[in-house]
Amino acid sequence: MNKYLIKTSTFFFNDSVKPYSCSRNLPRLPADCLENIFKYLSDDTDSLYSCLLVNRLWCQIVIRILWRNPWNIDSKPKYNRITSWTCITRTLISLISDASKQSLKRNGVEIPPLIVSSQLSSPICNYLEFCKSLSLKEIHKVRREFLDLIPMSNIEKVYKEDLVEKEIYKLFLERCYSLKYLQLLDVPLTDCPGATSSLSYLCELECNANISSKTFLELSKICLHIQIININPCDKDNKGLATLIKSQKYLKELKLQCSYRDFKVPLISNAISTLSDTLICIRLIRNICISPETLRYLSNIKTLELDLSETQSSHDILKSINLPNLEILDVKFDEVTPFYIYTNLISTTKNSLKKININHWCSVLNEEIRPYLHSIINQCSKSLQYVTIWFSQNVFLDIKQLMISCNNLKTIIFETLDENVDEDEYDNGRIILNLLGKSAPRNLIDLRFNGKWNFDVTDLHEFLKIWKHRKTPLSLRVDIYPFTLSRECINLINKYREDGVLKSFSWC
Numbered sequence: 281m282n283k284y285l286i287k288t289s290t291f292f293f294n295d296s297v298k299p300y301s302c303s304r305n306l307p308r309l310p311a312d313c314l315e316n317i318f319k320y321l322s323d324d325t326d327s328l329y330s331c332l333l334v335n336r337l338w339c340q341i342v343i344r345i346l347w348r349n350p351w352n353i354d355s356k357p358k359y360n361r362i363t364s365w366t367c368i369t370r371t372l373i374s375l376i377s378d379a380s381k382q383s384l385k386r387n388g389v390e391i392p393p394l395i396v397s398s399q400l401s402s403p404i405c406n407y408l409e410f411c412k413s414l415s416l417k418e419i420h421k422v423r424r425e426f427l428d429l430i431p432m433s434n435i436e437k438v439y440k441e442d443l444v445e446k447e448i449y450k451l452f453l454e455r456c457y458s459l460k461y462l463q464l465l466d467v468p469l470t471d472c473p474g475a476t477s478s479l480s481y482l483c484e485l486e487c488n489a490n491i492s493s494k495t496f497l498e499l500s501k502i503c504l505h506i507q508i509i510n511i512n513p514c515d516k517d518n519k520g521l522a523t524l525i526k527s528q529k530y531l532k533e534l535k536l537q538c539s540y541r542d543f544k545v546p547l548i549s550n551a552i553s554t555l556s557d558t559l560i561c562i563r564l565i566r567n568i569c570i571s572p573e574t575l576r577y578l579s580n581i582k583t584l585e586l587d588l589s590e591t592q593s594s595h596d597i598l599k600s601i602n603l604p605n606l607e608i609l610d611v612k613f614d615e616v617t618p619f620y621i622y623t624n625l626i627s628t629t630k631n632s633l634k635k636i637n638i639n640h641w642c643s644v645l646n647e648e649i650r651p652y653l654h655s656i657i658n659q660c661s662k663s664l665q666y667v668t669i670w671f672s673q674n675v676f677l678d679i680k681q682l683m684i685s686c687n688n689l690k691t692i693i694f695e696t697l698d699e700n701v702d703e704d705e706y707d708n709g710r711i712i713l714n715l716l717g718k719s720a721p722r723n724l725i726d727l728r729f730n731g732k733w734n735f736d737v738t739d740l741h742e743f744l745k746i747w748k749h750r751k752t753p754l755s756l757r758v759d760i761y762p763f764t765l766s767r768e769c770i771n772l773i774n775k776y777r778e779d780g781v782l783k784s785f786s787w788c
Contacts, residue, residue, distance in 0.1 A: 308337070315341050323352070347410040351418045369425035372448065375408060375455060380447050389430065389440050408455035415463040415486070419448050453478050460484065466491040469498040476502055484508040489516040489545070496520030500527040512537040514569050517545040525551040533561040533583075538569035541590050545569050553577040566590050568597050575601045582632075587612040595621060604630045607663075611638045619648045626655045633659065635666040640695050640730050644670050649697075653678040661685040665723075668693045671708055680719050689721040696731030706763075709735035713743040720747075725783075728757040735760075737768040744776045753783035760788075 309317075318341055321327045325346065332342040350368055373391060381391060423445050427437045449465045454474035462479065464487040469475040475498075482503045487496075489511055497520040506528050511521070514536040525531070525548065534552065538545075549571040552559070561583035564570070567590045575581070581603050588594060594617045606629045611622065619642060626633065636656065644652075649670045656667065657678075664686045669679060671694055683689070694712060713735070716727070735758075747754055756773070758765060765773075765787055776782045 311337060311341060314338065315345070318342055318345050321345075322348075325352070343405060343407070344410045347407045348412045350407075350411065351413075365421055365425050366429075369422050369429065371407060372422060372451065373426065373429075375406065376447070376451055377454070380451065384443065384447060387440070387443050388436070389444060392430065406455055408452060409457045411452065411456050412459060413461035414449075414452050414456070414459060415461070416465065417463075419445055419465070422448055462486070464488075464491060464495070464499070466495055468495060469502070479503055481505055484510075486510040486512070487521070488512055489514045489518045489521055489548070491518070491521075493518055493520030496524045500524040504528065505530055507531060508533040508535075510535040510537075511548075512565075514538050514545060514548070515540060515543065517547045519547055522547040522551040526554050528555070529558070531555055531558050533563075534559060535563040535565065536569055537565035538567040540569075541567050543567065543569050544571055546571055549574045556580060561585075564588070564594075568594050570597070572596045575603075579603065580605055582606060583608040583610070585610040585612065586614055588614045588616070598622075598625055601625065602628045604628060605632050607632050608635045609633065609637070610635065611642060613639055613641050615641055615643060617642075619644045620651065623648065623652045623655050626652070626659055629659050631659060631662050634663050636660070636664065636668060637666060637693070638668045644695075644697060646672050646674070646697060649675050650678055653682050657682050657685050662688070664689060666691040668695060670695045670697060671712060672697060673708070673711065676711065676715070680715055683715070683719045683721055687721050688723055690723050691726035691728070692721075692724065693728045693730065694733075696733060706732065706734045709733050710739045713739045717743045717746040723752075724754070725752050726755045728759070730759045731761070732763060733758070733760045734763045735765060735769055737766060737772055740769055741772055744772070744781055748776070748779070748781045753780055755784045756782055757785070758787040 314337070318328065318331060321331070322345060328342050328346055332339050332346075376391075384390070423441060426444050426448070427440060432440070446465070446467050449467055450472045452459070453469075453472040456474070456478040458481050459478050460482065461484040462482055464485060479499070479502050483506060485499075485503070485506050485508070487509070490513070496518060500520070500523045503524070504527060507530055509525065509528075509531065512535070515538060525534075534555075536548075548569075552562075552570060553574050554577075556577050556579060558580075559578055560580055562575075562578065562581060563583075563585040565587045567588065568586075575597060579602065582605055584603065584606060585608075586594060594614065598617065598621050603625065606625075609622070609625065622638060622642075626636065633656075649672055653669070653675060656664065660667075665688055667682075667686070667689060669682070669692060671679065683692075696708065712729075712733075770787075773782065773785050777785055
């Protein structure tokens with residue numbers, strides 16, 4: 281990217297520089313074929329730069345690809361990243377309208393003549409028409425580079441930051457023809473004359489509920505094709521945001537992150553309730569802010585993700601919902617909700633669940649494991665590919681039945697209960713490895729152990745010898761405490777990795 285920005289800035293703003301040309305006798309591929317080929321080089325900007333210099337047709341196609349995501353420079357060395365951001369900023373300055381320049385000048389931000397040189401004053405291409413995404417992270421970087429190019433004190437820069445940020449934001453909405461991703465800034469769309477064109481086919485929106493209701497109302501008249509909305513934070517019941525959500529015809533995924541415990545957003549909840557035909561994924565982070573009735577209307581939900589880092593229980597939200605089409609249940613964190621709630625939720629599915637991931641932070645009692653396992657056996661045996669299983673010796677036969685019934689399992693995470701055990705007598709490692717050696721699902725390729733597992737090198741050796749006869753190598757992860765893997769176990773595992781029996785191995 282840095283080569284493209286540095287070495288081609290002269291070429292694109294000065295028609296006297298000619299690109300390398302191919303022989304006229306050589307046959308030419310059609311533009312659509314070339315574009316499909318160049319797409320495979322999207323992450324290889326150095327190669328794209330070489331292609332850009334071949335001829336005018338190649339140049340036009342490569343420019344479109346490079347500027348779809350001009351921010352893809354974080355993987356570059358530090359010096360190249362800094363240089364690239366400066367070049368991007370200079371190019372954007374050259375695209376700022378005279379009206380915006382006058383507005384900046386009236387507010388004490390005057391672009392020096394050296395920057396607005398003859399080379400940069402009349403770009404032959406509107407690069408932003410190809411740009412497909414815009415986030416505040418990129419705007420902040422451009423803002424910083426912008427202000428660094430203009431002589432002023434640090435105090436003045438802080439004062440001018442919001443002004444410059446808004447002008448850059450307006451520039452994108454004016455010049456971009458079809459943005460697909462946008463992180464919304466609280467700027468009236470009436471101040472952005474190109475918003476109707478640039479946002480008409482927006483697919484993904486990231487925003488926060490504190491943005492003015494009027495901005496969301498304006499957006500609801502323009503954007504009708506949004507598929508993903510991420511609201512962070514969702515700490516205000518915003519009427520305009522509710523209207524925007526309700527106006528969407530194709531909304532598939534919704535993510536809500538709420539900072540306050542026991543806080544509810546009834547207007548937004550009501551809007552979400554109207555999306556039963558399209559919404560298939562809902563992610564609830566920190567606290568659940570939607571009303572208990574909302575999820576009951578969303579019977580087509582396929583993905584439910586919960587990451588409740590606060591102490592709020594989801595009992596009232598989940599206890600009576602019915603999600604027959606649920607495919608992914610992902611509980612990343614939840615220390616409060618009674619475990620039987622999740623067992624009951626699994627029981628409402630109709631052989632649709634593919635993934636059940638419940639983090640070890642969830643509180644599980646010994647007597648809750650068997651009902652959980654049987655709900656999986658009864659409702660998910662044909663579809664399940666990924667599961668978390670808590671081990672206890674009194675449910676050994678139930679775990680065996682689950683592994684025999686769920687033949688499509690690819691990933692199993694084994695957890696232990698938070699009980700104090702005698703380290704000298706604890707032999708769960710031998711039991712589970714022996715069971716896996718005899719009854720592991722035929723499609724199993726990923727095995728993980730978390731918690732208080734005690735593995736002996738002899739038992740591990742027997743298990744790996746059996747696995748050697750399988751055609752598919754196994755990925756193994758061990759994260760155990762207070763026990764640990766002996767040096768003999770580590771050496772044995774490394775040997776089987778070299779032999780190709782284990783695809784990967786990691787441990788803590």
